Amino acid sequence: MNINFFTNQLLRWYPSNRRELPWRNTEDPYIIWLSEIILQQTRVAQGLPYFRNFLEKFPTVHALAEAPEQDVLRCWQGLGYYSRARNLHACAKFIVAHYDGRFPTTYKGLLSLKGVGPYTAAAIASFAFKEQVAVVDGNVFRVLSRFFGIEDDIGSSTGKKVFDKLANQLIPASSPDTYNQAIMEFGALQCVPKHPDCGICPLQSGCFASAKGLVGGLPVKAGKTKTRKRYFRYYYIRCGTDVVVNHRQGNDIWKGLVDFPLEEYNQDPVGQQEESSLLRELQAFTPVVTFPEAKPYKHILSHQVLMASFVKIDISTSLRNRLKTWAEAWGYLLVDGGELESLGKPILIVKYLIDQK
Numbered sequence: 001m002n003i004n005f006f007t008n009q010l011l012r013w014y015p016s017n018r019r020e021l022p023w024r025n026t027e028d029p030y031i032i033w034l035s036e037i038i039l040q041q042t043r044v045a046q047g048l049p050y051f052r053n054f055l056e057k058f059p060t061v062h063a064l065a066e067a068p069e070q071d072v073l074r075c076w077q078g079l080g081y082y083s084r085a086r087n088l089h090a091c092a093k094f095i096v097a098h099y100d101g102r103f104p105t106t107y108k109g110l111l112s113l114k115g116v117g118p119y120t121a122a123a124i125a126s127f128a129f130k131e132q133v134a135v136v137d138g139n140v141f142r143v144l145s146r147f148f149g150i151e152d153d154i155g156s157s158t159g160k161k162v163f164d165k166l167a168n169q170l171i172p173a174s175s176p177d178t179y180n181q182a183i184m185e186f187g188a189l190q191c192v193p194k195h196p197d198c199g200i201c202p203l204q205s206g207c208f209a210s211a212k213g214l215v216g217g218l219p220v221k222a223g224k225t226k227t228r229k230r231y232f233r234y235y236y237i238r239c240g241t242d243v244v245v246n247h248r249q250g251n252d253i254w255k256g257l258v259d260f261p262l263e264e265y266n267q268d269p270v271g272q273q274e275e276s277s278l279l280r281e282l283q284a285f286t287p288v289v290t291f292p293e294a295k296p297y298k299h300i301l302s303h304q305v306l307m308a309s310f311v312k313i314d315i316s317t318s319l320r321n322r323l324k325t326w327a328e329a330w331g332y333l334l335v336d337g338g339e340l341e342s343l344g345k346p347i348l349i350v351k352y353l354i355d356q357k
């Protein structure tokens, strides 16, 4: 295997091709951890402003641990995968409570933290503490599978083990941090998913996929996850400047954020208002003004496609107290517009509210 060639070329390529990013050139585990969690499933350009905002609002792990959950979720708003934000917050609290605000200094110790999987633990352990442990993410799968011609399925546990083993054979003891940065950057900039420019690649002379014409077929990922379609009908209930909101609990999407009272259907509910028990109850608030449902909003999550329609309902301010009692009986809250702005909301709701202006 061309191990030395591979490693040396990567380390040579990196210094003159790397992007200047604010979480590079630091050995602070808090900053590294924050950047890694924000960048999971997120492009750098999208994650960068969130990272800056988080660091400004919560400059230390203590500041993050002490913040109310709603503040953390509000800062995360729009980034998706909200369990990451909740885990981030829980993890900060844990580190402050159990380790006096100091991160564990080994891969194994880091793995014990909530929301920190093998990839993040390896990133922190190598960047902050120079431990010789390889990061294995989508970029690394791609570069290794193409260069070494590995056809194991990257979605299978056997395949993951193969890549993990190889990655840990490649990482040099002298510069594990630079090597890990280099391979990820190489996958992000040079050996990109579609149509990499192999003609200018410093690894081409040893690359299996380039020699065999298999660049488009590697890495192998079998059995894509099924996508589930869900139909939501939201009720945007206003009473003067107040709005009825739903604080999401349980194990569904968007736990901890607020949205509006909601009914879920197995098929498109538009035009089926008579089936709504919520709407029937709201009709009791005469005079009630309802607006027809507009075209549904389509919102795509990793394994779900949401089709969300909205029914807008205006209730007279003379019925405010009654509405408040009704909302609380259903487990909802009546909040004013300013408070709604400060609460963490799914981006779907934010878009809808912008469209109402």
Ligand code: SF4
Pocket (backbone or CB within 6 Å): 143, 146, 147, 190, 191, 192, 196, 197, 198, 201, 202, 203, 204, 207, 208, 209, 210, 215
């Ligand atoms: S030659 Fe092409 S496929 Fe091989 S490592 Fe370089 S960019 Fe990737």
